Amino acid sequence: MKRYAFGFDIGGTNIVCGLVDREGEIIWTRKVPTEAGKGNDHVMAVVANCAEIGLAESGIAAEDVVGIGIGMPGLVDPEQGISVLSSNLHFRNYPVLAKLKELTGMPVCMENDVRMYVYGEAVVGAGRNRRHVFGLTVGTGLATAMVNDGKLYQGGGDFSGELGHVPIEGIDYRCNCGLTGCLETVVSATGLARQAREAVLSGQKTLLADLKQDPAELKAADVSAAYDEGDEVAVTIMHRTGVTLGKALSYVVPLLSPDIIVLGGGVLHAGERFLAPVRETLFERIMPIYRERLELAAAQRNEDAGVIGSASWAFRQFGS
Amino acid sequence: MKRYAFGFDIGGTNIVCGLVDREGEIIWTRKVPTEAGKGNDHVMAVVANCAEIGLAESGIAAEDVVGIGIGMPGLVDPEQGISVLSSNLHFRNYPVLAKLKELTGMPVCMENDVRMYVYGEAVVGAGRNRRHVFGLTVGTGLATAMVNDGKLYQGGGDFSGELGHVPIEGIDYRCNCGLTGCLETVVSATGLARQAREAVLSGQKTLLADLKQDPAELKAADVSAAYDEGDEVAVTIMHRTGVTLGKALSYVVPLLSPDIIVLGGGVLHAGERFLAPVRETLFERIMPIYRERLELAAAQRNEDAGVIGSASWAFRQFGS
Numbered sequence: 001m002k003r004y005a006f007g008f009d010i011g012g013t014n015i016v017c018g019l020v021d022r023e024g025e026i027i028w029t030r031k032v033p034t035e036a037g038k039g040n041d042h043v044m045a046v047v048a049n050c051a052e053i054g055l056a057e058s059g060i061a062a063e064d065v066v067g068i069g070i071g072m073p074g075l076v077d078p079e080q081g082i083s084v085l086s087s088n089l090h091f092r093n094y095p096v097l098a099k100l101k102e103l104t105g106m107p108v109c110m111e112n113d114v115r116m117y118v119y120g121e122a123v124v125g126a127g128r129n130r131r132h133v134f135g136l137t138v139g140t141g142l143a144t145a146m147v148n149d150g151k152l153y154q155g156g157g158d159f160s161g162e163l164g165h166v167p168i169e170g171i172d173y174r175c176n177c178g179l180t181g182c183l184e185t186v187v188s189a190t191g192l193a194r195q196a197r198e199a200v201l202s203g204q205k206t207l208l209a210d211l212k213q214d215p216a217e218l219k220a221a222d223v224s225a226a227y228d229e230g231d232e233v234a235v236t237i238m239h240r241t242g243v244t245l246g247k248a249l250s251y252v253v254p255l256l257s258p259d260i261i262v263l264g265g266g267v268l269h270a271g272e273r274f275l276a277p278v279r280e281t282l283f284e285r286i287m288p289i290y291r292e293r294l295e296l297a298a299a300q301r302n303e304d305a306g307v308i309g310s311a312s313w314a315f316r317q318f319g320s
Numbered sequence: 321m322k323r324y325a326f327g328f329d330i331g332g333t334n335i336v337c338g339l340v341d342r343e344g345e346i347i348w349t350r351k352v353p354t355e356a357g358k359g360n361d362h363v364m365a366v367v368a369n370c371a372e373i374g375l376a377e378s379g380i381a382a383e384d385v386v387g388i389g390i391g392m393p394g395l396v397d398p399e400q401g402i403s404v405l406s407s408n409l410h411f412r413n414y415p416v417l418a419k420l421k422e423l424t425g426m427p428v429c430m431e432n433d434v435r436m437y438v439y440g441e442a443v444v445g446a447g448r449n450r451r452h453v454f455g456l457t458v459g460t461g462l463a464t465a466m467v468n469d470g471k472l473y474q475g476g477g478d479f480s481g482e483l484g485h486v487p488i489e490g491i492d493y494r495c496n497c498g499l500t501g502c503l504e505t506v507v508s509a510t511g512l513a514r515q516a517r518e519a520v521l522s523g524q525k526t527l528l529a530d531l532k533q534d535p536a537e538l539k540a541a542d543v544s545a546a547y548d549e550g551d552e553v554a555v556t557i558m559h560r561t562g563v564t565l566g567k568a569l570s571y572v573v574p575l576l577s578p579d580i581i582v583l584g585g586g587v588l589h590a591g592e593r594f595l596a597p598v599r600e601t602l603f604e605r606i607m608p609i610y611r612e613r614l615e616l617a618a619a620q621r622n623e624d625a626g627v628i629g630s631a632s633w634a635f636r637q638f639g640s
Contacts, residue, residue: 075609132475144575153576155452155576155577155578156451156452156578156579157609158577159577159610160575160577161574161575162574162575162577162607163574163575164574165574165606166570166574166575166605167570167605169489169567177607178607178608179605179606247489250486250487251486251571251572251575252571252575254479254480254482254484254485255480255482255483255486255571255572255575256473256475256480257475257476257479257480257482258475258476285486285499286485287482287497287499289395289479290479293477294476
């Protein structure tokens, strides 16, 4: 009997869900607005509704689904099944698992969304067949996760993976977390946009000034666009951002010796413009024993790694 | 029937060994010169001889010993039982396990010495009853290890734990590893002595100039001695060294969320002179979720954590 699991990637804007088989193949998928402003119970109802539609549209019977895996942003308590704090979604100490079990009647498990994303990349993406997978997503913010021999690392209080909140020498932006100079204030889509805006506002001669009438509307994609026109300011911003991440990763590699570092999230759209300085900086700062065996790769399943990861996580919990 | 294991901590100068029970109590212990200059086979013979003496002196029967655990400096391949590279001991791709099994007739396992030290601290020292123990030894060099839920983290190629070899902004000492500015060129006993020597040679007004006729003979302990006399140069050196380590640890905490960081090695002799700036720097650079739960503690079994750790490791492998 072929079995399936539901995987949910709950984001601030959209919920992506899918029915996934044991090999990580997506049989059915759907994307719906999260509508977080309508309240926590509403978001849960949207999830339950997706599951119902998934069964109906795919024709898969409920008894062939081992359970539901949920990836949620922010702090989660997987054992208690609670969303401890998700600022984007306005969740605080909300009993996600209890609510979803009640609504769906299925076994449910949950984890942090970045961990589920990296787990997905470890199972079927760039980290496939590697024992030690270190992954990071660089999008609105920067977060990390680690899968060793197929096991997810959670750390004390389930609080691991916040490399984005290391204060970096020479950066003095205030971070939302309360610290100053955090890595993600520069190394993120938000950070790229911020640097672009500052360059324009400080009167630097750059194409970025022409791309948007209001510099506040500049996006990371604009930096890539100006970069491709040979704009020196854009090249400098992209380079500085990549170098900053490369330096931060030079702590991770000797500490943990991952077999592969998988880089995902929105910043992947910048491609080698961003990856090249990351790689160059990192590889010149690590010992040959690491240099010879480490791979730094772009995520392969950027769009659906979260869904595959959380479904695979459900298989791991319930799919014996 | 009460069972025991041998634990060996093989250092560049001395071999410390002990017979340890399952609770981590040392029943018998001995320290002998390593005599690494006499060759690899000789070092192995010293180890085997220690085991023989241990049985004779303790009166414990060989059949009550589950096996031998070996902690060796440098790169080891625990699965193949090989010392891949230990510069201090002049070992290179030497089959430690095969040789010791032949000489002793007992089951033998091996690991890196710092991992065994941290494992010992996790089992019976400062990390007792903590799920996520991150440990580091700061002595001749700086190395790290991690024990999660009683399991030792090894990483790809068994190469984890080299936080000492992260190049740090603003440090430009050449490191033995080939890189420049590695953390351990400053944060180590060697690094403290180096900074003391440089201060004297550059003509700074300091008590350190009076402690040794030849500045090349200054040791880390001299920095502590001058510090206690209120010597400003010594205070600055100790502070800078502690701050440098605190900054490096501010990468470790959000990345891994350990429950406790255990600090051991020769630098412990500096006590709070060193620990205070480490703690202060680290705690002001991490988010409240970590600040509220993290402990930074001195190792409790600094002298014998390595022996207890490798014996406990042997229990883990052979003591079912």
